[in-house]
Amino acid sequence: MKITNYIKRHKKKTILVVFLLIFYVFCLPNKLFTKPTSTVITSKNNELLGALIATDGQWRFPHNDSIPQKFKTCLIQFEDEYFYKHPGFNPISIFKALKQNLQAGSVKRGGSTITQQVIRLSRDNKSRTYFEKVKELILATRLEFRFSKEKIISLWSSNAPFGGNVVGLDAASWRYFNRKSSDLSWAESATLAVLPNAPNLIYPGKNQKRLLVKRNRLLKKLLTKKIIDSLTYELSVLEELPQKPYALPQITPHLLQKINRKKKGEFVKTTINKKLQTQVNSIVDNHYNTLKNNEISNISVLVLDVEKRQVLTYVGNSKTSKINQKDVDVIDKPRSTGSILKPFLYAAMLDSGDLLPNMLVADVPTHFGSYQPENFDKKYAGAVSAKLALSKSLNVPTVRMLQSFGLEKFHHYLQKLKLRDLKKDPNYYGLTLALGGAESNLWDLCKSYASMASTINHFTENSSRYFKNEFCEPTFYADKKIDFGEKSSEKIIFDAASIYLTFESLKNVNRPNADQNWKFFDSSKQIAWKTGTSFGFRDAWAIGATKDYIVGVWVGNADGEGRPGLVGVQAAAPILFDVFDKLPNSEWFEKPFDEMTEIEICTKSGYRATDNCEEKTLQFVQNAGLKTKPCPYHFLVNVDASENYQVNTSCENFDKIKQKSWFVLPPLMEYYYKDKNPFYKSLPKFRNDCLGEVKNAMKFIYPTEKSIIFLPKNFDGKKNEIVLKVAHSNTESILYWYINNEFVATTKETHNYAINLKSGNYVIVVTDNFGNQIKQEIIIKE
Known part of the structure; x- marks a missing residue:
């Protein structure tokens, strides 16, 4: 009332x-403080990796509520002893300051508390008039109502000037002492505590004597109040003052720029392992110093943790020059893939039941229209196992496998992997899709290998089930936890067995031990790895996978210039194994038995064994592999007792005919295969006294199908010859050659025929002395 x-x-x-x-x-x-702040990134253990200066040119780190006790003690003892007792202003200090200023006739002493200083800092240090002091006093008391004392002191520490363009304790600690504020000594903490008192007059490198006096006076006060002991005091006053600012760490500069684009001015804790990052930086520097002699300027490396799907190391580029585009982050840039996509084709064919690991695939001269793939060494083996074709990165078997599997089918698998640079339809890439006709980037490729490795791990760890979000994006943000989604009994892209068998094949890649770069690598480590080299020697790739880690390396020139020696196994692989040498050993993947079946395999052909296969072995294959066709290369033939001739009842008694299983390759495959396999025995011919049809097979080695052939001129201006080649299963056969219905030549034993042809269309017919005939059409262009 x-x-x-x-x-x-x-x-x-x-x-x-x-x-x-x-x-x-x-x-x-x-919001008291609105000025821009630096973008700051740290490792997963809160170690500073790098920072970008704020847009106003100040080193001003984002606000930090955590203030080290040493610095807090020094600051309070120097600036405001009664900080925890007053309501935002200290009447006694104000009275003393007013008295001293009146006597001097000008402002000589402020008497401001830390709270009042926070207000003044937030108001851009306006002129120190009595009217302004009244405003500060009112606002200071209001600040005390809004925030705790700890919050107020953290606001001061984050926004106080420390001389030059350094603002805030965190920035000052790194700039002046090259370490984080929690690691500062008493002397260093005292130095920073006195700096904001007159930052324009006293800072490292300027007025050192005055700064030393202020620091030591504060240290003496700490001794007097028994905050520090005498020994600490004596050691502290002996510490030297910083003479000039340090450059801030730039351990992951390209990752810093990437984060800055999305989280500008923020403090970001990353997943980076600082120790490993520093080691990899050193590895890259060492290899760059060698590669630059061959005018190869750019290197990028990415290391992923498979289990957590986190980035452990991010090297966007080597420390090259600006003219060589050192600022370009190559990790997410599209580059020609070379052979690095081959394991995906291998896994896809296993997954769909079109392939078994040891199944023989043809390695012979091959033409698809005007396209003629070649192996890197330009040699042919006739037939190799799919597993060996992958581990040796043979181009011809890969293209033939892709053609058999289906271009659109393979393209569909790659789209499921979400390779963002695969933007064209499959016909745009054609059969070069698996050899470097497409582009991708190191991030997407490492992501895919990590997802494949994780698929096996999760399958064995979760009662043979898959995660629906297995093929997800990795992260470099420490606060982001990967959600692998719900469990499912259905595979996501590749089944676990197909991936396991793919990695088993990649594990067998031979390391060139003669190369000096490899001699220190611990060869006992089990790593599934693949290299790639793009057309024109523009890109060198190497990606390796273990149960726990993925390492990806790209080497080349950011501007796309090709260089001799820019080959995956020579330029990128040594870096890959140097990095793996710094990683802990990993156990090999557990075999996913629930996705595998043990069956009989024909030892020679790698196909599912038939009764005709003499040598068989039991192997675990992917369940889809049960759909593959049985061995097509073993036949039962009738031979005489010596096994040197085929016979029949027209020339041999029935009881003397021996039936034998024979491993027979098609003529073109056999032609090259027997040079590499001395124990291969061609199918014997029929004995001369035998009646009946004699089967003889022949096939074009070159050209293999209708194709356009360009005949360049040599240095003398003469047009080069075209060399026609045919393989025949009977070494005693005679071949008769016809071009456009005109007889041109006869060949025996070696069936090669060189001829000069003008531009035009030609039909080549070859007939043997048994009446067999083959025909091929070609188009000659100059």
């Missing part, structure tokens, strides 16, 4: 009081 009566009698006073209260409540801005 009394309050109500008072309000009625003093309405104007009441309105004024209410207005003042409202003004007081809202006089403090919601």
Whole structure:
């Protein structure tokens, strides 16, 4: 009642009081500090990796609530001993300052508390007039109502000037002492505590004597108050002052730029392992110093943790020159893939039941229209196992496998992997898709290998089940946890067995031990790895996988310039194994038995064994492999007792005919295969006294199908010859050659025929002395 009566009698006073209260409540801005801050990134253990200067040219780290106790003690003892006792201002200090200033006739002493200094900092250090002091006092008391004492001191520490363009404790600690503030000594903490008192007059490198006096005076005060002991004091005063600012660490500069684009001005904790990152940086520097002699300027390396799908190391580029585009982050840039996609084709064919690991595939001269793939060494083996074709990165078997499997089918698998640079339809890439006709980037490729490795791990760890979000994006943000999604009994892209068998094949890649770069590598480590080299020697790749880690390396020139020697196994693989040498050993993947079946395999052909296969072995294959066709290369033939001739009842008694299983390759495959396999025995011919049809097979080695052939001129200006080649299963056969119905030549034993042809269309017919005939059409262009 009394309050109500008072309000009625003093309405104007009441309105004024209410207005003042409202003004007081809202006089403090919601956000005190709005100036831009530096983008700062740290490792997963909160170690500084790098920072970018704020847009206003100041080293101002984002606000940090955690203030080290040493610095907090030094600051309070130097600036505001009664900080935890006053309501935002200290009447005694104000009175002393006012008295001293009146006597001097000018402002000589401020008497401001830390709270008042926070207000002044937030108001851009406006002129120190008495009117401004009153404003600061009011706002300071309001600040005390809004925030705790700890919050207020953290606001001061994050925004106080420390000389030059250094703002805030965190930035000052790194700039002046090259370490984080929690690691500062008492002397270093005292130095930083006294700096903001006169940052324009006293800072490292300027007025060192005055700075030393201030610091030591504060240290003496700490001794007097028994905050530090005498020994600490004596050692502290002996510490030297910093002479000039240090450059801030730039351990992952390209990752810093990438994060800055999305989280500008923020403090970001990453997943980077600083120790490993530093080691990999050193490895890259060493290899760059060698590679630059061959005018190879750019290197990028990515290391992923398979289990957590986190980035452990991110080297976007080598420390090359600006003219060589050192600032380009190559990790996410599209580059020609070379052979690095071959394991995906191998896994896809296993997954779909089109392949078994040891199944023989043809390695012979091959033409698809005007396209003629070649192996790197330009040699042919006739037939190799699919596993060996992958481990040796043979181009011809790969293209033949792709053609057999289906271009669109393989393209569909790659799209499921979400390779973002694969933007064209399959016909645009053609059969070069698996050899470097497409582009991808190191990030997507490492992501895919990590997802494949994780598929095996999760399958064995979760009762033979898959995660629906297995093929997800890795992260370099420490606060982001990967969600692998729900469990499923259905595979996501590749089944676990197909991936396991792919990695088993990649594990057998031979390391060139003669190369000096490899001699220190621990060869006992089991790593599935693949290299790649793009057309024109523009890109060198190497990607390796273990149960726990993925390492990806790209080497080349950012501008696309090719260089001799820019080959995956020579330029990228040594870096890959140097990095793996710094990683802990990993156990090999567990075999996913629930996705595998043990069956009989023909030892020679790698196909599912038939009764005709003499040598068989039991192997675990992917369940889909049960759909593959049985061995097509073993036949039962009738031979004489010596096994040197085929016979039949027209020339040999029935009881003397021996039936034998024979491993027979098609003529073109046999032609090259027997040079590499001395124990291969061609199918014997029929004995001369035998009656009946004699089967003889022949096939073009070159050209293998209708194709356009370009005949360049040599240095003398003469047009080169075209060399026609045919393989025949009977070494005693005679071949008769016809071109456009005109007889041109006869060949025996070696069936090669060189001829000069003008531009035009030609039909080549070859007939043997048994009446067999083959025909091929070609188009000659100059």
